[in-house]
Amino acid sequence: MGPATTEIDTLFAAATAAQARAYAPYSRFRVGAAILADDGAVYPGCNVENAAYPVGACAEAGAISAMVAGGARAIRAILVVGPGEELVTPCGACRQRIREFAAPETPVVIAGTDGVRARFSLAELLPASFGPANLPT
Template sequence: MTEVDRLFEAARAAQARAYAPYSRFRVGAAVITPAGTVFAGCNVENAAYPVGTCAEAGAISAMVAAGETRISAILVLGDGEALVTPCGACRQRIREFAAPDAPVHVAGPGGLRRSFTLEELLPSSFGPDNLAPR
């Protein structure tokens, strides 16, 4: 099973558990660490819309809770015909733990649709290296 296949399966399982009673737009995400460990998350909506949580944030939280701090690649899975790329806030969250050349895979129900690098989605980003001591 390829890395993308592993990420897709984890994201699909998480997407099935998404809590999206308002939008009905279920999203799953999965990250893989350099050690090959996969962590998944799903979107969790709230009646107060800005309080919801993105799938990417859930996957990153699971990774950090397990003691990992590096993302090698991420896959985001959403329904519909349009590409479901990470929102701006999630792009910044991913940047905290991933290098600019990290793959960001975007999938739909049928599988992988497109792959980007994080740099393509968040060019000239501000990250941890900007705050490194000089």
């Protein structure tokens, strides 16, 4: 079962607040993300650009870092909010980052400034994924 409407509302509020704080002086493409973690806390993140373009950080990566720093280790749901009319889904690298801490059925909710636009499972965005279970323990 996916997150409740109130949890989605909380994630949306956290992601849009983070989006407003994004550091995007080059692209002006501000993205926010928020994770509902296994500890019940919400961890936001925003994109942070850099003049040396390849070393910028995605909003999802920031939220994951905040989650890990906060002591949580599993994503129950993630919401990503971006500008424009097109869906702003996680990039390929962030899909893999999310996979490290999420199960295939984990909800990935995509929003615009007007609210939720789409919902996917992680498996829909990253089918037949490589994850921790693929590595020997």
